[in-house]
Amino acid sequence: MKYVDEYRNGKLARAIAATIRAEARPDQSYRFMEFCGGHTHAIARYGLEDLLPDNVRMIHGPGCPVCVLPVGRMDDAIKLAQRPDVTLCTYADLMRVPSSNGMSLLKAKAEGADIRMVYSTLDALRIAREEPARRVVFFAIGFETTTPPTAMALLNAQSEGLKNFFVFCNHVLTPAAIQNILESPDVRELGLIRIDGFIGPAHVSVVIGARPYEFFAEEFQKPVVIAGFEPLDVMHAVLMLVRQVNDGRYEVENEYIRAVTPEGNLKAQDMVSRIFELRDTFEWRGLGQVPYSALKLREEFSAFDAEKVFDIRTVPAKDNPACECGAILRGVKKPTDCKLFGTLCTPETPMGSCMVSSEGSCAAHWTFGRFRDAKQERQAS
Amino acid sequence: MNAPRLRSRKLDLKNGRVDLTHGSGGRAMAQLIGDIFRDAFDNELLAQGNDQAVFDIPAGRLAMTTDGYVVSPLFFPGGDIGSLAVHGTVNDLAMAGARPLYLSASFILEEGFPLADLQRIAQSMGAAAREAGVKIVTGDTKVVERGKADGVFISTAGIGAVPDGLLLSGEKARPGDAILVSGSLGDHGVAIMSSRENLQFDTQILSDSAALHGLVADMVAACGPHLRLMRDPTRGGLAATLNEIAHQSGVGIRIEEDALPIRKEVAAACELLGLDPLYVANEGKLVAFVAAEAADELLAVMRAHRLGGDAAIIGHVVQDAHCFVQMTTSFGGERIVDWLSGEQLPRIC
Numbered sequence: 091m092k093y094v095d096e097y098r099n100g101k102l103a104r105a106i107a108a109t110i111r112a113e114a115r116p117d118q119s120y121r122f123m124e125f126c127g128g129h130t131h132a133i134a135r136y137g138l139e140d141l142l143p144d145n146v147r148m149i150h151g152p153g154c155p156v157c158v159l160p161v162g163r164m165d166d167a168i169k170l171a172q173r174p175d176v177t178l179c180t181y182a183d184l185m186r187v188p189s190s191n192g193m194s195l196l197k198a199k200a201e202g203a204d205i206r207m208v209y210s211t212l213d214a215l216r217i218a219r220e221e222p223a224r225r226v227v228f229f230a231i232g233f234e235t236t237t238p239p240t241a242m243a244l245l246n247a248q249s250e251g252l253k254n255f256f257v258f259c260n261h262v263l264t265p266a267a268i269q270n271i272l273e274s275p276d277v278r279e280l281g282l283i284r285i286d287g288f289i290g291p292a293h294v295s296v297v298i299g300a301r302p303y304e305f306f307a308e309e310f311q312k313p314v315v316i317a318g319f320e321p322l323d324v325m326h327a328v329l330m331l332v333r334q335v336n337d338g339r340y341e342v343e344n345e346y347i348r349a350v351t352p353e354g355n356l357k358a359q360d361m362v363s364r365i366f367e368l369r370d371t372f373e374w375r376g377l378g379q380v381p382y383s384a385l386k387l388r389e390e391f392s393a394f395d396a397e398k399v400f401d402i403r404t405v406p407a408k409d410n411p412a413c414e415c416g417a418i419l420r421g422v423k424k425p426t427d428c429k430l431f432g433t434l435c436t437p438e439t440p441m442g443s444c445m446v447s448s449e450g451s452c453a454a455h456w457t458f459g460r461f462r463d464a465k466q467e468r469q470a471s
Numbered sequence: 472m473n474a475p476r477l478r479s480r481k482l483d484l485k486n487g488r489v490d491l492t493h494g495s496g497g498r499a500m501a502q503l504i505g506d507i508f509r510d511a512f513d514n515e516l517l518a519q520g521n522d523q524a525v526f527d528i529p530a531g532r533l534a535m536t537t538d539g540y541v542v543s544p545l546f547f548p549g550g551d552i553g554s555l556a557v558h559g560t561v562n563d564l565a566m567a568g569a570r571p572l573y574l575s576a577s578f579i580l581e582e583g584f585p586l587a588d589l590q591r592i593a594q595s596m597g598a599a600a601r602e603a604g605v606k607i608v609t610g611d612t613k614v615v616e617r618g619k620a621d622g623v624f625i626s627t628a629g630i631g632a633v634p635d636g637l638l639l640s641g642e643k644a645r646p647g648d649a650i651l652v653s654g655s656l657g658d659h660g661v662a663i664m665s666s667r668e669n670l671q672f673d674t675q676i677l678s679d680s681a682a683l684h685g686l687v688a689d690m691v692a693a694c695g696p697h698l699r700l701m702r703d704p705t706r707g708g709l710a711a712t713l714n715e716i717a718h719q720s721g722v723g724i725r726i727e728e729d730a731l732p733i734r735k736e737v738a739a740a741c742e743l744l745g746l747d748p749l750y751v752a753n754e755g756k757l758v759a760f761v762a763a764e765a766a767d768e769l770l771a772v773m774r775a776h777r778l779g780g781d782a783a784i785i786g787h788v789v790q791d792a793h794c795f796v797q798m799t800t801s802f803g804g805e806r807i808v809d810w811l812s813g814e815q816l817p818r819i820c
Contacts, residue, residue, distance in 0.1 A: 091739050100729075100803040107803075137804020321802050437812035456807040461795045 097320030105143040106325045114332050120146045122331050123421055124289040125268060127154030127449025128319040134454035136321040139462075140427045149283065150454075152267055152376055152419040153291060155232040156183045156447035160373040161407040163260055167229050170258065170400060171195060171203040177221065179214035180215055180229040182207040183447045186440055188357060190407035211243035217361060218247070218255035222299070231260045235293040237385065238358040241365045244387070244394055252449055259394035264294050265302045266383035271420060272310045274377075282422045287331040289324065290316035292346055299354025303342045311340045318346040373406060373442060376419030415442035418451050425452040426463055432456060437438045479506040482506045494580065494614030507586070508610060511593035512576075512600065516608040524608035525575065529632045534569035537559060537628035545592065545622055548662045549677030550754075553595035556625040558680050558754060559705070561603050565684035566701045566757065568639050569631030571603060576627050577611040581620040592623065603682035605629070631684075637691060638811050642720035643699040648788040649766035651759045652727065653686060653773055654679070654781040655779050656709055657737045660751030664744065676736050681755030686776045690759065693772040697765035708750040710808045711759050713796045723791025725809070728801045733780045750811045760788065 114120060124130060133139065139148065152158050152306055168189050171178035179193070185196045185207065199205040204224070208301065210212050218226035230240045240257060247255040276282040290303055295316045303314045313334035318325035327339045327345045334341060344350055365388060372384030387395040396402065409415060413435070414428035425431050425444070435441040437453055444450035448457070482502055492499040509517055509730045516524040541557040550558075555575065576596065580589065600607050607627075662678040687701065706713040709731075718723050733748050741748045755778065761769050766784055773779035786798075796808040 091735060091742060094742060098802055103802050135806060136800045136802040137806045138802070140804040141802075154783055231673070410493050437809075457809045457812075461793070462808050464793050464795070 094320070097318065097322045098323060102322055103141060103325055106322070106329055110146060110325070110329050110332055111143045113329070113336065114143055114146050116145065117334065118145065120286050120332055120335060121149055122146070122287045122289060122328060123151045123271075123285045123286050124286065125151040125264065126289075126291045126294070126319075127157065127447065128292060129317065129324055130154070130451055130454050131449045132321050132324055133170070134320050134458035135347055137323055137458070138324060139459070141325065142328065146332065149285065149421040150418070151271070151288075151421060152374070153233065153294075154265065154444070154447050154449040154451075155236070155262070156187060157419060157443045157450045158267075158343060158374045158376060158416065159184075159187070159231055159260055159263065159443065161190045161409060162373065162376045165191075165407055166402050167258060168193050168195060168198050168203075170227055170396065170402070171198050171205050173223050173400070176400075177204045177217060177224040177226045178229055179206050179208045179217060182227060184231065187275070187443050187446050188440060194442060211239045215246055215252070215255060217241050218252050218458070222254055224315060225254050225256065227256045227258050227400075229260075230257050233264050233291070233294050234297045234362075237261045237362050237366065238297060238355075241361045244365050244391060245361070247394060248391075253393075253426040254359055256394055256396040256399055257387065257404070259366070261366065261385040262374065263383050263385070264291055264298070265305075266380055267374065267377065268303075268306055270304060270374075270380045270383070272312070272378050274420060276420055276422050283420070283442070285312065285421070286335050287313040287315070289327045289331070290314045290342070292317060292319045292349070295346065295350045295354065297355050297358050298342050300342055300350055300352045301354075307340050307342045313340045314342045316342070316344045316346050316350050334400040364388075369420040374419075375409065376416035400460045410441050413442040415444045415452075418444055425455045427453070432460065475536070482586060484586050484622055489580045489582060489584040489586065489589065489614055491614055491616070494512075495800045496613060500612060504610075507590050507593050507648050508576075508612075511590070511597035512607040513597060514606040514608060516573075516606060517610070522609075526573065526608070526764045527698050531635055532633040534564050534567040534631045535750055536563040537626065538563060540625040541621070542629070542663065543621060544663075544666050545588065547666045547678055548674075549658075550680040551592055551595050552623060552625055553592035555678075555680050555754060557596050557599035557603060557605070557607075557692060558682050560627040560629040560683040561605060561684055562703045562754075562757070564631035565631050565682070565687045566700075566703055567633055568637045568687060568695075568701070569633045570688065571605045571629055571631040571666070571682075571684055571686070574600065574605050574607045574627050574629045575609045576607050576625060578613070579616045579624040579626075580612065581622050582614055582617040584622050589623065592625075599682070601766065603684065611805070634691060634695070636795060637698075639698060641698045641700055641702070641716055642721075644716055644720035644722050644760045644788050645699065646722060646788050646790045647763050648699055648760045649763050649784055650713075650724065650786045650788065651761065651766065651770060651773065651782060651784050652704075652732065653708065653753075653757045653759070655731060655732045655734045655737065656704070656753060657741065657746070657748035657751035659754040660708070660746075660750065661737045661740045662750075665740065674736055674740055675733065679755035681754055681778055683755065683757055683778060686773065686778045687757070688809050689772050689776050690769060694761060694765045694769045695763040697769070699760040699762070701757050701759045704753050706752050707811045708748070708752055709758065710747075710749040710796070711791040711811055713808065714786045714794075716758075716760065717791075717794040717796050720788075723789040723794060724786060724796040726786030726788050726796070726798045728798050730783055730785045732783050749808055763787070
């Protein structure tokens with residue numbers, strides 16, 4: 091596959107790995123957080139950790155939209171779907187996320203709720219057009235990458251005069267989450283995690299550009315390297331981060347120059363700001379309430395806003411007390427630190443959201459990497 | 472004297488549709504069976520018109536299997552539900568090394584289903600059976616109200632004769648054994664997805680749906696005593712099959728990503744849809760486990776057959792109490808190839 095295989099070339103990967111090994115100082119450890127679930131997935135899928143030296147480790151960040159959605163919002167979506175007049179359209183990843191009372195969209199569908207899995211907002215629009223008697227709600231989640239398509243759908247619905255299309259908006263913002271992690275007591279005071287640098291988001295940065303990260307690099311003195319989601323991108327970004335740490339630099343560097351510009355996609359940004367505005371605060375699973383970290387529909391789009399039309403008042407709900415998703419999303423704990431991991435909680439019977447999405451740390455480790463735990467057990471015994 | 476033919480209005484095979492009388496046991500049903508199925512399947516046992524087929528069985532052991540077919544859409548590039556219902560059941564027999572002999576076919580039809588489509592499906596089944604050298608010797612037809620099924624569901628059962636002394640079984644994989652596949656992976660699943668209503672995209676990929684017993688016969692003839700087991704990686708793809716075998720045999724499996732035969736069109740479609748070809752269904756491929764010393768010979772025999780031209784050795788069996796299926800990625804790292812959990816879900820960002 092042209093323009094894909096080039097970025098998965100094992101020979102080049104081994105060459106970069108050798109350079110990382112040569113340049114990483116043996117007396118120093120390097121701990122980098124990849125913010126995005128897409129990077130977490132690539133690291134696990136291609137077995138990237140096997141190529142990195144032992145003193146260069148990756149910490150998985152919270153950038154998995156399914157994982158950070160708080161349970162209360164899942165409850166809201168299920169309640170919406172159970173209304174007889176509503177057709178809920180959702181990306182498939184959300185189907186198996188457990189709600190506060192052990193329900194899920196998958197179970198609600200089996201009980202008769204009208205829930206359709208869609209590939210794009212355009213599918214949801216088509217359903218609204220074709221079935222005017224149904225009130226079609228699009229369950230919108232995701233970071234800056236999925237926000238422009240939601241905006242596009244709303245603009246289309248408006249221009250077509252669709253009266254039966256609504257958006258349940260859960261779009262969240264990446265920079266706010268990174269700042270929250272860097273300011274958290276875990277990082278600042280308790281020293282529970284040490285982060286020497288960030289691999290910056292790929293697709294998110296295509297939309298928002300490279301500039302928004304300059305503040306963190308400067309304020310928190312942490313290097314950021316924006317990288318694509320292909321495994322060679324990640325390897326290359328790790329090398330660039332090692333070099334910044336060695337040089338005492340903390341800059342925003344862009345490894346993903348084939349797609350990311352300093353300004354990002356201005357057209358998409360403009361469309362998003364026409365339709366959405368900042369929420370004062372929004373709950374993230376794992377991070378808690380994060381100020382100015384999410385979007386809602388502007389007043390003039392109220393007629394499309396499921397929260398207003400269906401009078402949704404989110405009741406905060408607690409995760410399973412044994413579930414460590416919160417600490418795992420903050421990078422404080424690893425999946426294997428959770429008692430439920432691989433016992434009660436597996437991709438077939440997920441207890442927490444990190445085990446649901448293929449971008450979640452738990453699902454990625456369980457699905458691709460758990461043989462390493464067996465190896466460690468053997469070595470320990 | 473010949474039995475008098477049923478005299479009634481001819482079936483309107485152009486514009487007619489299945490209605491509830493076609494499943495009621497009356498004249499309409501007899502006419503449907505006669506005009507569509509008996510003509511298409513065309514064999515003397517079915518033509519006797521009994522509720523069962525009676526035949527001699529060969530000496531030795533028989534293999535028996537059954538499978539249901541609910542594919543959507545019913546017609547897809549490279550096949551349809553009819554040919555699939557023959558190939559799938561023939562292949563389940565063939566994986567035991569059996570020579571397929573007879574099939575049964577049971578149809579659940581939805582009221583309103585076009586008779587022309589039903590005829591097309593029946594003729595495709597008949598053609599697939601003739602090509603595979605098996606006979607569809609008994610059958611059943613039921614009609615359910617509109618909305619209670621999705622056009623047509625087919626269930627086929629089959630029996631076949633297993634050669635003397637051959638015992639292929641899922642628990643027989645041993646550390647050191649070589650693992651081979653008969654050709655490119657994921658063709659069927661991608662062909663189906665390309666024709667799904669909400670996912671239409673242009674592709675040249677055809678379903679690989681095919682009867683594999685001819686290939687199997689060659690493999691058994693050349694390497695029979697060294698063969699441990701065979702399986703066709705249908706739903707859940709190669710990943711599901713390898714995990715099944717690892718657990719049945721209590722062994723680990725190591726495969727090499729670079730060795731997997733995957734067409735570039737399939738790889739591209741999977742990339743676009745966020746799917747992994749290891750989990751995509753095949754309907755005309757097999758996985759074989761064989762003693763290491765016979766691997767090269769088996770590979771040569773498979774490649775010499777028209778259905779095994781792209782056969783490859785993809786890995787080997789290891790000792791592993793965890794029964795992990797592990798893959799060395801093209802990138803050089805290691806990963807698990809796990810069971811599929813849920814449906815294969817596209818990633819959202």
